[in-house]
Amino acid sequence: xxxxxxxxxxxxxxxxxxxxxxxxxxxxxxxxxxxxxxxxxxxxxxxxxxxxxxxxxxxxxxxxxxxxxxxxxxxxxxxxxxxxxxxxxxxxxxxxxxxxxxxxxxxxxxxxxxxxxxxxxxxxxxxxxxxxxxxxxxxxxxxxxxxxxxxxxxxxxxxxxxxxxxxxxxxxxxxxxxxxxxxxxxxxxxxxxxxxxxxxxxxxxxxxxxxxxxxx
Amino acid sequence: xxxxxxxxxxxxxxxxxxxxxxxxxxxxxxxxxxxxxxxxxxxxxxxxxxxxxxxxxxxxxxxxxxxxxxxxxxxxxxxxxxxxxxxxxxxxxxxxxxxxxxxxxxxxxxxxxxxxxxxx
Amino acid sequence: xxxxxxxxxxxxxxxxxxxxxxxxxxxxxxxxxxxxxxxxxxxxxxxxxxxxxxxxxxxxxxxxxxxxxxxxxxxxxxxxxxxxxxxxxxxxxxxxxxxxxxxxxxxxxxxxxxxxxxxxxxxxxxxxxxxxxxxxxxxxxxxxxxxxxxxxxxxxxxxxxxxxxxxxxxxxxxxxxxxxxxxxxxxxxxxxxxxxxxxxxxxxxxxxxxxxxxxxxxxxxxxxxxxxxxxxxxxxxxxxxxxxxxxxxxxxxxxxxxxxxxxxxxxxxxxxxxxxxxxxxxxxxxxxxxxxxxxxxxxxxxx
Ligand code: SF4
Ligand code: SF4
Numbered sequence: 001x002x003x004x005x006x007x008x009x010x011x012x013x014x015x016x017x018x019x020x021x022x023x024x025x026x027x028x029x030x031x032x033x034x035x036x037x038x039x040x041x042x043x044x045x046x047x048x049x050x051x052x053x054x055x056x057x058x059x060x061x062x063x064x065x066x067x068x069x070x071x072x073x074x075x076x077x078x079x080x081x082x083x084x085x086x087x088x089x090x091x092x093x094x095x096x097x098x099x100x101x102x103x104x105x106x107x108x109x110x111x112x113x114x115x116x117x118x119x120x121x122x123x124x125x126x127x128x129x130x131x132x133x134x135x136x137x138x139x140x141x142x143x144x145x146x147x148x149x150x151x152x153x154x155x156x157x158x159x160x161x162x163x164x165x166x167x168x169x170x171x172x173x174x175x176x177x178x179x180x181x182x183x184x185x186x187x188x189x190x191x192x193x194x195x196x197x198x199x200x201x202x203x204x205x206x207x208x209x210x211x212x213x214x215x216x
Numbered sequence: 217x218x219x220x221x222x223x224x225x226x227x228x229x230x231x232x233x234x235x236x237x238x239x240x241x242x243x244x245x246x247x248x249x250x251x252x253x254x255x256x257x258x259x260x261x262x263x264x265x266x267x268x269x270x271x272x273x274x275x276x277x278x279x280x281x282x283x284x285x286x287x288x289x290x291x292x293x294x295x296x297x298x299x300x301x302x303x304x305x306x307x308x309x310x311x312x313x314x315x316x317x318x319x320x321x322x323x324x325x326x327x328x329x330x331x332x333x334x335x336x
Numbered sequence: 337x338x339x340x341x342x343x344x345x346x347x348x349x350x351x352x353x354x355x356x357x358x359x360x361x362x363x364x365x366x367x368x369x370x371x372x373x374x375x376x377x378x379x380x381x382x383x384x385x386x387x388x389x390x391x392x393x394x395x396x397x398x399x400x401x402x403x404x405x406x407x408x409x410x411x412x413x414x415x416x417x418x419x420x421x422x423x424x425x426x427x428x429x430x431x432x433x434x435x436x437x438x439x440x441x442x443x444x445x446x447x448x449x450x451x452x453x454x455x456x457x458x459x460x461x462x463x464x465x466x467x468x469x470x471x472x473x474x475x476x477x478x479x480x481x482x483x484x485x486x487x488x489x490x491x492x493x494x495x496x497x498x499x500x501x502x503x504x505x506x507x508x509x510x511x512x513x514x515x516x517x518x519x520x521x522x523x524x525x526x527x528x529x530x531x532x533x534x535x536x537x538x539x540x541x542x543x544x545x546x547x548x549x550x551x552x553x554x555x556x557x558x559x560x561x562x563x564x565x566x567x568x569x570x571x572x573x574x575x576x577x578x579x580x581x582x583x584x585x586x587x588x589x590x591x592x593x594x595x596x597x598x599x600x601x602x603x604x605x606x607x608x609x610x611x612x613x614x615x616x617x618x619x620x621x622x623x624x625x626x627x628x629x630x631x632x633x634x635x636x637x638x639x
Contacts, residue, residue, distance in 0.1 A: 008304065009301070009304045009305045010304070010305070010306070013305070040259070040260075043259075043260055043263075044259055044260075044263065044301060047259075047260070047263035047264075047267075048263075048301060048302070048305045048307065050263075050267065051263070051266060051267065051302075051305070051307050051309065052305060052307065147444050147446075148414075148415070148441055148442075148444060148455070148457045148460070149457045149460075150441060150457070150460045151460055151463070152460050152461075152462040152463065152508070152511055153462075153504060153507065153508040153511065154499065154500070154501065154504060154508070155441045155496075155499075156441075156494060156496030156499045156523055156570060156571035157443070157444070157499065157570035157571060158499050158500045158501070158570075158571075159499065159500055159570060159571070160500060161500060164443070164444060164447065164570040165444045165446045165447065166446075171500070173501070173504070174500060174501050177501045177503075177504050178501070181503075186507075189504070189507060190507060190510070190511070192462060192463075192466065192511055192514065192515055193462075193463070194463065194466070195419060195458070195459045195463045195466075195467070195478060196459075198458065
């Protein structure tokens with residue numbers, strides 16, 4: 001899922017003009033699950049705005065990244081002067097695309113695609129590189145999880161399973177090595193991975209998916 | 217300073233009443249309510265109460281002997297969360313939680329002083 | 337053929353020294369270091385924004401070293417340049433007569449003085465080796481297009497015998513060699529026991545026959561410097577016995593030199609070690625003394 005975290009409240013306040021009607025618009029999918037922009041968080045933020053003297057309401061729609069759901073909330077959206085979107089960056093942009101006349105601000109910082117590792121801990125897993133080869137690396141994506149996206153093994157900074165950049169980050173290559181060793185597949189690592197074609201990733205420019213078979 | 221106090225039936229409410237019998241409470245106005253268990257307190261409720269008061273004082277069973285097991289713990293975590301949000305937003309309102317057994321008011325006194333201290 | 341390559345080919349024990357460029361434009365800094373080292377080392381190895389701290393470029397510093405009559409090894413890290421820039425700088429350096437290249441991944445920028453920067457890591461060090469080798473041998477760019485002219489390049493890579501996972505280190509070295517590394521420069525050796533075991537594995541895999549391994553050494557000036565090595569530098573292992581020895585030393589500088597010289601003496605005895613690489617970071621002036629004490633002076637003449 002997409003992981004995001006709430007912006008500092010003061011930054012959110014700084015977007016707003018005294019006296020205006022504010023709508024806090026939550027999103028019911030990824031950011032609900034990662035507890036940063038769901039119904040509960042939208043309500044909390046509108047309560048805080050209220051306590052600070054704004055006329056604030058909150059509403060949460062199922063997926064802000066899809067036009068239909070935004071359009072369904074049209075009435076509330078048009079009623080407000082300013083909208084704080086508690087969706088990921090996709091949600092904010094969808095909302096703004098369909099309500100171009102509205103003042104809209106992001107209430108979250110969208111951080112990564114990842115998984116909940118334990119209660120209260122989320123970890124990045126995928127960069128969306130457009131050419132998945134995770135099966136070659138014991139299902140631990142080095143593009144994403146190695147700080148240097150190394151494809152041919154660990155750098156010289158790996159220490160006791162941790163990455164050189166931060167002692168609380170696992171070295172992806174230690175994980176890859178351990179997993180392949182356990183599965184008796186270390187020989188996979190002997191092959192030299194050639195330079196990657198990054199054109200399928202963000203580096204190839206904004207990406208589009210076109211499916212002629214489902215187009216109307 | 218206007219304070220709303222919420223106590224659980226089992227321990228908090230009786231203790232709050234006893235505390236209320238004291239002649240000199242440190243707040244101008246205190247409203248006391250009972251609730252079956254602090255586990256029922258939600259963040260939303262806390263915010264609603266704070267709309268019309270300066271502080272909320274919760275009183276419930278001690279963490280390890282909560283009548284409903286997780287009630288006090290849940291309320292404690294919510295209190296922490298709401299306080300940190302209030303603080304981050306620079307709103308000088310607050311919630312405090314006192315863990316009491318029905319007879320003792322000492323904990324409530326301590327916690328209420330904390331509310332006043334934080335006011336200053 | 338570069339002097340370094342020739343010396344190694346003749347089977348002589350090679351000596352190189354690391355030279356860190358200045359944080360500024362004063363070429364005299366490099367010139368002075370080179371003047372001090374001339375005659376005592378076979379080549380100077382010039383770092384490429386080491387530890388992700390911005391310095392005068394490795395490329396330009398290599399040219400300054402050449403001007404000073406000392407052979408440079410140009411380090412290239414993958415952190416800051418993509419395959420376009422790396423290939424282009426390689427061509428440029430070759431055109432200027434730089435003949436030794438050391439391909440490294442590079443320290444992550446979060447460890448340096450511009451932690452807010454983006455990194456590149458378009459290719460990793462092994463892929464870079466392969467690219468440069470193909471440019472030299474097959475006369476093609478990474479994309480397969482032909483390039484013009486003769487390239488003389490002696491290609492090297494780093495090895496980190498002390499970093500985790502330990503068992504992977506020989507595999508990785510083998511990959512580097514098959515990708516094109518002709519010489520290997522290791523992370524600094526303090527723990528000879530681990531290093532000997534590493535070399536044993538290297539010999540078992542026959543890698544010492546395929547590439548010339550230069551063992552890294554670092555002379556330390558003080559107990560705190562040694563402790564820093566022990567605790568902070570990725571991929572360096574310092575045994576406690578050395579720390580103890582340093583603690584007792586009356587003259588820590590002298591002890592540091594002695595430790596370094598003794599280490600070199602030991603390294604010379606390890607089969608497959610073909611030279612040393614002295615990394616006297618901001619203490620380059622000590623290198624001549626170390627080289628002399630370790631009986632590595634005078635350096636062999638070029639034929
Ligand atoms: S290889 Fe690409 S698509 Fe697959 S997990 Fe890694 S970043 Fe995601
Ligand atoms: S320590 Fe591991 S995860 Fe970190 S950059 Fe090096 S190889 Fe990648």
